[in-house]
């Protein structure tokens with residue numbers, strides 16, 4: 616994990632790519648207060664992060680913005696004790712969903728005993744502008760993309776965007792199982808239209824161009840066309856999804872996400888009329904991961 620200085624007061628804390636539950640975070644330093652964009656999955660990770668922040672700032676973190684409700688971006692909000700926590704309105708529904716717990720058994724190396732959600736202090740529907748000194752941070756909701764409660768933090772003056780998991784930069788594989796493949800593509804197009812100089816993704820290295828956005832769009836379109844093939848073949852979804860040839864995406868990290876992504880794309884083909892059981896998808900995805908890892 617590495618604290619990357621983007622400019623005098625904007626930092627990105629970049630986690631090791633390619634393992635589940637290891638997200639990136641952002642830190643903005645001000646004269647009176649600091650702001651954090653996303654907490655991390657476990658107490659151990661966040662302890663280290665808070666130490667890193669204290670090396671560059673002596674003011675308290677007063678604002679935590681969550682880019683979405685996944686645990687690796689939200690489970691340790693409570694450790695920023697003096698902060699007001701801001702999230703999108705749909706976040707409340709998402710944190711009551713127990714599905715994420717199904718993953719935990721697959722990662723015994725991580726200690727989730729102190730990982731927990733807290734209820735946000737403020738929820739926003741479309742967005743809000745926050746200021747750290749004179750610096751405006753536009754917090755904007757992009758509907759139905761990686762999840763249903765995505766927020767990005769855009770700093771227009773600095774041309775920096777914290778994208779949350781709307782963007783996974785290479786070599787990380789995008790993941791929109793709990794959102795929308797179609798919506799994620801639209802959200803990525805929107806990110807491009809901001810013409811920023813720096814895109815800090817939810818996972819993977821910082822992107823200084825739009826090539827990672829293009830690559831993610833291309834991958835998600837591949838997911839859509841593959842899902843269409845399965846749909847048209849009439850085969851059992853789980854079985855057919857395991858045998859999709861990943862082609863150029865085989866070398867990206869967490870290739871197993873293809874299963875979750877295909878499931879979402881498949882459901883979107885007929886406007887969610889065919890629902891696939893989420894527990895089954897997660898199990899199939901982790902099976903795929905184990906088979907892939909052992910190859």
Ligand SMILES: [Zn+2]
Pocket residue numbers: 683685688761780817
């Ligand atoms: Zn996520």
